[in-house]
Amino acid sequence: MTEAEASRRGPGISPGRARRLAYQRGQRRRSLLIGAVSTLVVFGVVTLVVVNSPGWPTVKESFFSWEDFKASFPxxxxxxxxxxxxxxxxxxxxxxxxxxxxxxxxxxxxxxxxxxxxxxxxxxxxxxxxxxxxxxxxxxxxxxxxxxxxxxxxxxxxxxxxxxxxxxxxxxxxxxxxxxxxxxxxxxxxxxxxxxxxxxxxxxxxxxxxxxxxxxxxxxxxxxxxxxxxxxxxxxxxxxxxxxxxxxxxxxxxxxxxxxxxxxxxxxxxxxxxxxxxxxxxxxxxxxx
Amino acid sequence: MSTALLEVRGLWKEFGDLTVLADVSLSLRTHEVMAVVGPSGSGKSTLLRCINLLEPIDDGQILLDGVDISDPEFEADQARRRIGIVFQSFNLFPHLTVLDNITLAPRKVLKTSEEEAQITAQHLLDRFDLADKRDEYPDRLSGGQQQRVAIIRALAMSPALMLFDEPTSALDPELVGEVLEVIKTLATEGMTMIVVSHELGFARDVADAVLFMDEGRVVEKGPPDQVLVDPTTDRARRFLSLMAESG
The missing domain is CATH 1.10.3720.10 (MetI-like)
Known part of the structure; x- marks a missing residue:
């Protein structure tokens, strides 16, 4: 909420309104945090599983070779x-x-x-x-x-x-x-x-x-x-x-x-x-x- | 002018087993205004749609200037351009500006040049206080303004006859007046019109004749002071007292 928005409702913010705003801010912070953590966990686990799989070194070589990428790209x-x-x-x-x-x-x-x-x-x-x-x-x-x-x-x-x-x-x-x-x-x-x-x-x-x-x-x-x-x-x-x-x-x-x-x-x-x-x-x- | 501009003779219209119009006849001279009243479902709107040839009729004749326009051989588009209709739900073209809504039919049907069509449209917009809405899209207008634009759109074709199908029923109460005012102005200028309306006071004010319909039949026909004040049939009396109670 900006200064301009606050002033539109008259001088000062009522205590009730201030409490609502604080609550909404808290809720927003919480959902952001949950989203970030769950994303990190899911992708972290997937990466770990793939990288530690027995065939990974071969796959890495044949699918993710930077040399071949450069050579084939043009x-x-x-x-x-x-x-x-x-x-x-x-x-x-x-x-x-x-x-x-x-x-x-x-x-x-x-x-x-x-x-x-x-x-x-x-x-x-x-x-x-x-x-x-x-x-x-x-x-x-x-x-x-x-x-x-x-x-x-x-x-x-x-x-x-x-x-x-x-x-x-x-x-x-x-x-x-x-x-x-x-x-x-x-x-x-x-x-x-x-x-x-x-x-x-x-x-x-x-x-x-x-x-x-x-x-x-x-x-x-x-x-x-x-x-x-x-x-x-x-x-x-x-x-x-x-x-x-x-x-x-x-x-x-x-x-x-x-x-x-x-x-x-x-x-x-x-x-x-x-x-x-x-x-x-x-x-x-x-x-x- | 003694001969009728519009004459409907023994009109029948059925939807499947349902008879919507049964032996409806009416006659309207140039400069005359006819109000059509009656309970919902009595066939008033269908009557207008039939006169405008938007619905094919099952029996009877519709004569415009003595020509049977309901004849299946008759080129319907020819008749429609001489009869304007204003719908309950406005039906403006939402993808066109107010100006383009008004000029579309003159340009495409009458092949009027764009400048000429715009001059006519501008003139009509000025007359009905809508000049500042010229370049707006319909969804930016109030219901009353939309309906006035719809009236102008029909007038731009210089019709010989205007039909109004409950033009104020879809409007908020405070917007009804501005639309009725426009119709009243047209009446004083001598436009020939048929108005289907629940506004009985308005009907008494502007109409030269009133048609009372019920269950697809013409129950009563005559001058407004007779049909709307002292009807002869029971059915009409009941309807009027109901209307008086509610409104």
């Missing part, structure tokens, strides 16, 4: 640039494809029935197939057809797989957002003469997208990690580079280096998502209606 970093590029390209397409699928699934126009059925089938099918199988089917299967004019670069099919796979999930996120906008908003828009497409575009979608930004970001954290699956097609990204290093040296530190790079990228994204969710909750709580 290669892996170059590879990680590729992960980011793949992630960014895939993300743009996912956002567009998923939105189209979500809108198709949300309309009730009878004219769009065949499209709606196709969109539903797509979402059901793709969400049921493991991404890794889809990756093999598209990444090895389509180029093997040797079709005229169809690109057979591994990276192209890898990105296509990610787009096809993630769009199904992201479409459902969008759709949840669209359905969370109360129908009275559509009624208000239609009553002003807006067509159903105009109501969707100018009234429903802007509100829906704003609401689903946190879950969308959550999916992108997952997408960023899944870009490592591309190693299986031979794309030279971070994990693939680490694999190559490991194959040559039998030292696993390179995997750790790759993991570290993913973490540096995904942790801030995850924190940012949490921040947005918290802010949204506060905004909703602050709205009277």
């Amino acid at each position: 290669e892996i970093l170059t590879g990680f640039g590729r992960n980011i590029r793949i992630f960014l390209i895939a993300e743009v397409f996912i956002l567009i494809v998923a939105l189209i699928v979500a809108i198709i699934r949300s309309t009730r126009s009878p004219l769009l029935t065949p499209l709606r059925l196709a969109a539903t089938a797509y979402v059901d099918l793709i969400r049921g197939i493991p991404t890794i199988i889809l990756l093999f089917l598209l990444g090895f299967g389509v180029p093997a057809l040797r079709l005229q004019g169809v690109p057979n670069s591994q990276e192209f099919w890898a990105i296509t797989t990610l787009v096809i796979s993630y769009s199904a999930y992201v479409a459902e996120v969008y759709r949840a957002g669209i359905e969370s906008v109360h129908e009275s908003q559509t009624a208000a828009a239609r009553s002003l003469g807006l067509s159903s497409a105009q109501s969707m575009r100018w009234v429903v979608l802007p509100q829906a997208v704003r609401r689903v930004i946190p879950p969308l970001l959550n999916d992108f954290v997952a997408l960023q990690k899944d870009s490592a699956l591309l190693a299986l097609l031979g794309v030279q990204e971070a994990f693939r580079r680490a694999q190559i290093y490991v194959a040559g040296t039998f030292n696993f530190t390179a995997y750790l280096a790759a993991a570290l790079l993913f973490l540096i990228f995904t942790i801030p994204l995850a924190r940012f998502t949490d921040y947005l969710i918290r802010r949204q909750r506060e905004r909703v709580a602050g709205t009277s209606l």
Whole structure:
């Protein structure tokens, strides 16, 4: 409590209030202390157990070798640039494809029935197939057809797989957002003469997208990690580079280096998502209606 | 003008097995104000939603300027832009500022230029004392201010007819007056309106005609001094004495 706060309540602090403040301060100190001690104990014990295990010297040598870390890092970093590029390209397409699928699934126009059925089938099918199988089917299967004019670069099919796979999930996120906008908003828009497409575009979608930004970001954290699956097609990204290093040296530190790079990228994204969710909750709580 | 602006003939509306509107007819001339009163669940709100074509009707006709707008072949958006509606819960667009709430429909539906739409909006905001709220978002406004913005949003389309669906029911008592004042102003300026309201005193003041509804039927219809003071049916008398007790 600052001087200014105290003076707002008039001259001096009443004895009752002083007692409450002292009690609250004590409580805060206590929880801080308990938190610090329990953290130290837990991590201390874990460290002790690991370091004293019989295999630790070998593990330390093959997973935590500073020499190998330094040696493998530049290669892996170059590879990680590729992960980011793949992630960014895939993300743009996912956002567009998923939105189209979500809108198709949300309309009730009878004219769009065949499209709606196709969109539903797509979402059901793709969400049921493991991404890794889809990756093999598209990444090895389509180029093997040797079709005229169809690109057979591994990276192209890898990105296509990610787009096809993630769009199904992201479409459902969008759709949840669209359905969370109360129908009275559509009624208000239609009553002003807006067509159903105009109501969707100018009234429903802007509100829906704003609401689903946190879950969308959550999916992108997952997408960023899944870009490592591309190693299986031979794309030279971070994990693939680490694999190559490991194959040559039998030292696993390179995997750790790759993991570290993913973490540096995904942790801030995850924190940012949490921040947005918290802010949204506060905004909703602050709205009277 | 002798012909009716709005004419509803034998309107039926059912939700499943439930008959919400049974053979409702009414007629409204330009500059006329009609108040619709009755107990909750009597179909008053549904009547307005049907007139605005937000609900498809099951039988009957709704004529606007002699044209059957309830005809399934008729382009509903054409009719809606001529009929403004103000909802009980305001239904402002929360992601848009007050100004954008008002200019959205003129810009997208009437293809008015942005400047022109803003001039009209500014003019209306000035008139109803909301000029300083122009760039606020709806959640920063009081209920009364939100409802006044909703009225302006409907007026910006220059409707031939305004519908009010219990415009003050969701408001704190001290905010009711400012909204009724706006509706009263519109009445004196000759706006044609149908107002569903529980404010019987207000209905007596502004309405040229009162429609008393119960269980989806028109029970009584006539000038306010007759329907609201000396009703002929038992049902209406009971309702009025209940309202007098509570309020």
